[in-house]
Amino acid sequence: MSEIRDDRQYTESHEWILDNGDGTYTMGITEHAQALLGDMVFVELPSEGDEASAEDEFCVVESVKAASGVYAPADLEVVEVNEALDAEPELVNSSCYDKGWLVKFKSNAIDGLMDATTYSETLD
Amino acid sequence: MKQTPLYQAHLDANGKMVDFGGWEMPLNYGSQLEEHNQVRHDAGMFDVSHMSVVDFKGAEAKQFLRVLISNDVDKLKTKGKALYSCMLNEAGGVVDDLIVYYQDDTDYRMVINAGTTEKDIAWINTQAQGFDVRVEPKFDLAMIAVQGPNAREKVYQAIPGTEGICGKLKPFNAASLGGLFIARTGYTGEDGFEIMLPSSSAEFTWKMLLEAGVKPCGLGARDTLRLEAGMSLYGSEMNEEVSPLEAALTWTLDLSDKSRAFVGRDALEVLKQKGVNKTIVGLVLAGKGVIRDHQKVITNLGEGEVTSGSFSPTMGKAIALASVPKGSEGVCEIEMRNKRVSAKIVKPPFVRNGKILV
Numbered sequence: 032m033s034e035i036r037d038d039r040q041y042t043e044s045h046e047w048i049l050d051n052g053d054g055t056y057t058m059g060i061t062e063h064a065q066a067l068l069g070d071m072v073f074v075e076l077p078s079e080g081d082e083a084s085a086e087d088e089f090c091v092v093e094s095v096k097a098a099s100g101v102y103a104p105a106d107l108e109v110v111e112v113n114e115a116l117d118a119e120p121e122l123v124n125s126s127c128y129d130k131g132w133l134v135k136f137k138s139n140a141i142d143g144l145m146d147a148t149t150y151s152e153t154l155d
Numbered sequence: 156m157k158q159t160p161l162y163q164a165h166l167d168a169n170g171k172m173v174d175f176g177g178w179e180m181p182l183n184y185g186s187q188l189e190e191h192n193q194v195r196h197d198a199g200m201f202d203v204s205h206m207s208v209v210d211f212k213g214a215e216a217k218q219f220l221r222v223l224i225s226n227d228v229d230k231l232k233t234k235g236k237a238l239y240s241c242m243l244n245e246a247g248g249v250v251d252d253l254i255v256y257y258q259d260d261t262d263y264r265m266v267i268n269a270g271t272t273e274k275d276i277a278w279i280n281t282q283a284q285g286f287d288v289r290v291e292p293k294f295d296l297a298m299i300a301v302q303g304p305n306a307r308e309k310v311y312q313a314i315p316g317t318e319g320i321c322g323k324l325k326p327f328n329a330a331s332l333g334g335l336f337i338a339r340t341g342y343t344g345e346d347g348f349e350i351m352l353p354s355s356s357a358e359f360t361w362k363m364l365l366e367a368g369v370k371p372c373g374l375g376a377r378d379t380l381r382l383e384a385g386m387s388l389y390g391s392e393m394n395e396e397v398s399p400l401e402a403a404l405t406w407t408l409d410l411s412d413k414s415r416a417f418v419g420r421d422a423l424e425v426l427k428q429k430g431v432n433k434t435i436v437g438l439v440l441a442g443k444g445v446i447r448d449h450q451k452v453i454t455n456l457g458e459g460e461v462t463s464g465s466f467s468p469t470m471g472k473a474i475a476l477a478s479v480p481k482g483s484e485g486v487c488e489i490e491m492r493n494k495r496v497s498a499k500i501v502k503p504p505f506v507r508n509g510k511i512l513v
Binding site for chain 2: 072073075093095096121
């Protein structure tokens with residue numbers, strides 16, 4: 032059973048979103064997603080200030096096995112990207128909920144995400 | 156789904172099991188990258204029991220194999236010597252690629268691919284009509300490939316008696332020890348052994364190797380290792396529609412004996428006369444990303460296609476084998492996820508014996 036944290040929300044496409052309480056959110060991919068993809072070798076991130084519309088593929092995580100898009104959960108503006116992933120994409124495997132975060136963004140349209148319990152039910 | 160005698164051993168080692176051509180096989184045991192590096196730097200082992208062993212026995216075993224396959228077993232003179240070859244259809248396409256081991260002129264052993272086994276055996280039996288040869292598939296054998304710079308030393312530690320029998324074995328030669336058949340061959344670009352053994356002793360031998368410090372490695376690492384080594388995979392670089400002349404496998408064709416009428420020879424001679432227009436080359440990606448199978452390649456001479464694309468853990472870059480117009484050189488472009496990226500055309504192998512060659 033893969034780890035799911037109660038402090039954040041989830042999407043059907045296996046991203047997690049953490050509300051930072053200051054109008055910004057941090058986002059990454061879930062334990063389940065990283066396990067499915069296997070060893071990460073490249074992470075392609077947007078730039079600070081980039082805007083994305085809901086459901087846009089705005090990051091790509093690429094493992095030995097496959098490339099997988101990461102989708103914007105709402106209309107958003109990127110405020111910070113995890114530059115450590117450039118040199119250490121494997122952080123997405125080893126620490127998907129902490130050091131392996133992908134982007135921080137601003138949005139006032141976050142809605143309709145799953146809580147941890149609901150997300151865990153989708154994995155059964 | 157079919158399981159090898161090592162199925163339980165894979166589960167015990169947390170193998171991530173996947174459907175591999177009808178066989179339930181380990182893709183990895185946690186990290187494909189670590190397993191890859193383990194083989195490049197130390198020693199790893201692969202369960203390749205899904206591959207098939209076929210013995211050829213009888214007064215005309217040699218004559219038959221000289222017709223069946225496109226390399227010439229006549230060059231095998233010493234017991235245990237191995238030969239890589241393709242087996243062709245009448246049109247010169249590749250039915251399978253294989254290794255054949257010489258025992259004597261009336262006794263040969265062949266290792267063929269898992270996914271092609273049924274087709275191969277039917278094909279071989281059809282071709283064998285009229286020859287005094289018995290075709291004997293050995294489905295009761297398991298096979299463990301132990302690979303890496305320390306692989307041979309660890310096999311000697313793990314399996315008593317092997318050093319005496321195999322200590323002086325040269326690359327591409329095999330020796331027998333009781334029920335074991337041990338070949339200094341592999342599919343990783345590293346030194347090591349491929350060990351054929353009775354299914355009943357597979358799990359015990361696997362555990363002995365584990366105790367000697369050999370780490371289990373899955374099919375994921377096997378694929379990136381063989382790709383770095385520039386080795387062809389049946390179904391990717393070659394198939395029944397592709398001749399060895401078009402797959403950079405001309406070196407496996409032996410046309411020296413003009414009187415040897417092997418299957419597919421006539422078609423090959425015609426193709427050779429006409430000239431073939433494609434070949435397999437290596438690609439190294441300049442920037443970020445991973446090259447994937449079937450992506451379109453645009454070279455200075457036209458379009459081609461990626462036959463095997465992945466990430467090279469040793470080089471830290473994406474690499475590929477690709478089928479491209481013959482004579483392509485320099486820099487090419489690959490269509491990758493809606494964009495074009497540039498890659499360098501190189502001659503494989505990319506990596507051998509731990510060293511980067513391109």
